[in-house]
Amino acid sequence: MNYTDIFLEMLSAEKGRGKMTLEAYGRDLRMAESVVGDLAAATTQQLQKYLSGLNEKPASIARKTSALRQFYKFLALEKIIKENPAIGLELPKRTKSLPKFLTMEEIELLISSAGDIKNSTRLRAMLELLYASGLRVSELCELPLTAVLGDKLLIHGKGAKERMVPMHPGAQEALEKWLELRDAKRETRNADDNEEYASRITRHASRFVFPGSGASGHITRDGFFKIIKKCAVLAGISPERVSPHVLRHSFASHLLAGGANLRAIQMMLGHEDISTTQIYTHVMPDKLVDAVKQHHPLAKK
Numbered sequence: 001m002n003y004t005d006i007f008l009e010m011l012s013a014e015k016g017r018g019k020m021t022l023e024a025y026g027r028d029l030r031m032a033e034s035v036v037g038d039l040a041a042a043t044t045q046q047l048q049k050y051l052s053g054l055n056e057k058p059a060s061i062a063r064k065t066s067a068l069r070q071f072y073k074f075l076a077l078e079k080i081i082k083e084n085p086a087i088g089l090e091l092p093k094r095t096k097s098l099p100k101f102l103t104m105e106e107i108e109l110l111i112s113s114a115g116d117i118k119n120s121t122r123l124r125a126m127l128e129l130l131y132a133s134g135l136r137v138s139e140l141c142e143l144p145l146t147a148v149l150g151d152k153l154l155i156h157g158k159g160a161k162e163r164m165v166p167m168h169p170g171a172q173e174a175l176e177k178w179l180e181l182r183d184a185k186r187e188t189r190n191a192d193d194n195e196e197y198a199s200r201i202t203r204h205a206s207r208f209v210f211p212g213s214g215a216s217g218h219i220t221r222d223g224f225f226k227i228i229k230k231c232a233v234l235a236g237i238s239p240e241r242v243s244p245h246v247l248r249h250s251f252a253s254h255l256l257a258g259g260a261n262l263r264a265i266q267m268m269l270g271h272e273d274i275s276t277t278q279i280y281t282h283v284m285p286d287k288l289v290d291a292v293k294q295h296h297p298l299a300k301k
Contacts, residue, residue, distance in 0.1 A: 003040055004029045007074050018158060020138070028067040039068075040075060044085040051089065065089055101250040106237055107131055113234035123227060125171075125178035126210060126219075129153075130244060132171035134251035134269050137244035141219050143209040148175070157270040165268050179209070252280050 008026055011017040017025075029039065035050050036042045047068060054061050065086075072086035102110070111131070114124040130140055139155050147154045151172050153165050167175065208218040224244065232242035252265050266277040 003075060003080065004033070004071070007071050010074060011070075018138075021158075024063065025067045025070075028064045029071055032064065032068060039071065040081060042085055044088045047085055047089055100241065100246050101253040102237070102241065102246060104254060106235070107247070107250055107254075109235040110228075110231050110237065110242065113231045116234050117227065117230055121174075121178050121181050122210060123231070125174040126224065127228070127231070127247070128171040128174040129167070130247045131251050132168050133165040134248050134265075135165070136248065136270075137221050137224065140244070141210060141221055141224055142216075143218075144207050145209055146207075148179075148209065155270065158272075161270065161272075163267060163270050175209075182209075182211070249280075252277070256280050 004026065007029075008022050011025065012022055032047070032050055033039050035053075036046050051061060051065060051068075054064070056064075069086045069089065072081070072084045075081045076084045111124060111127045114120050114127055117123055126140060129135060129143075130137070133153055133155075135143075135153075135155065136157070139157060143153070143155075147156075149164075151167050151169075153167060155163050155165055157163060206217055210219045211217060212219040212223065214220060221244075228242055228244060228247075229239040232239045248269070252269060255265050255268075256262065262277055262280075263274065265280070266274050269277060271277045
């Protein structure tokens with residue numbers, strides 16, 4: 001009996017884990033099985049030896065360890081095994097890297113550079129939404145039309161959890177312009193690239209805000225990743241510093257710098273644990289020092 005497949009089915013049905021998470025866990029468990037053998041019969045010593053022999057980054061080993069722990073917890077709960085060999089597994093020491101982010105001026109340059117790229121109306125809407133709402137790149141690319149609720153977005157995030165995120169007027173205007181173009185029905189002989197694109201994709205009446213011509217029906221993460229790198233070059237920013245996740249980090253960092261409540265940022269980002277959000281408090285020491293100087297009761301004495 002293939003316990004790995006049963007475990008993955010449980011994660012999907014009961015825990016609501018996404019496709020990419022399931023694929024990653026599947027790869028991790030099958031890799032462990034190829035080295036250790038039958039996982040249901042493995043010992044703690046065998047698992048620890050396997051993990052210790054991995055020549056990978058600590059974050060990758062930590063993910064593999066997490067996959068094993070959850071797998072054996074499932075086997076124990078289902079009484080498939082009597083003792084859980086993953087309880088004593090040691091995680092590699094990890095140093096948390098601080099999130100990278102762009103300055104507000106760089107964000108403006110990046111968004112402005114969208115005007116020089118094909119399908120600029122769509123691209124500007126995507127950049128505005130990413131920065132304005134702190135969406136994950138998968139949430140942005142797979143955004144359904146039903147998620148747009150006036151000046152807010154209803155996001156279905158990790159673990160099938162819903163959250164409501166606001167849009168500022170600039171992002172809302174950019175999205176409205178794209179949707180108007182996206183839904184354009186007519187084609188003209190002298191249509192520009194944007195209009196031709198909108199006419200082509202709307203033939204299929206896609207349910208996605210940002211349709212694509214591939215099998216998924218929406219623009220892909222890789223496709224958007226390549227486009228945002230082009231924007232960085234045009235904006236005079238090193239492409240290595242720019243990615244969809246960097247814009248998400250920038251969203252959170254700039255909100256915190258502007259005085260936003262950490263709990264509110266946690267809700268908008270869709271973080272399950274506040275400790276995940278707290279890392280942003282480490283990226284702006286100057287702002288925090290100024291806050292102490294201005295508001296601490298003993299600062300002026």
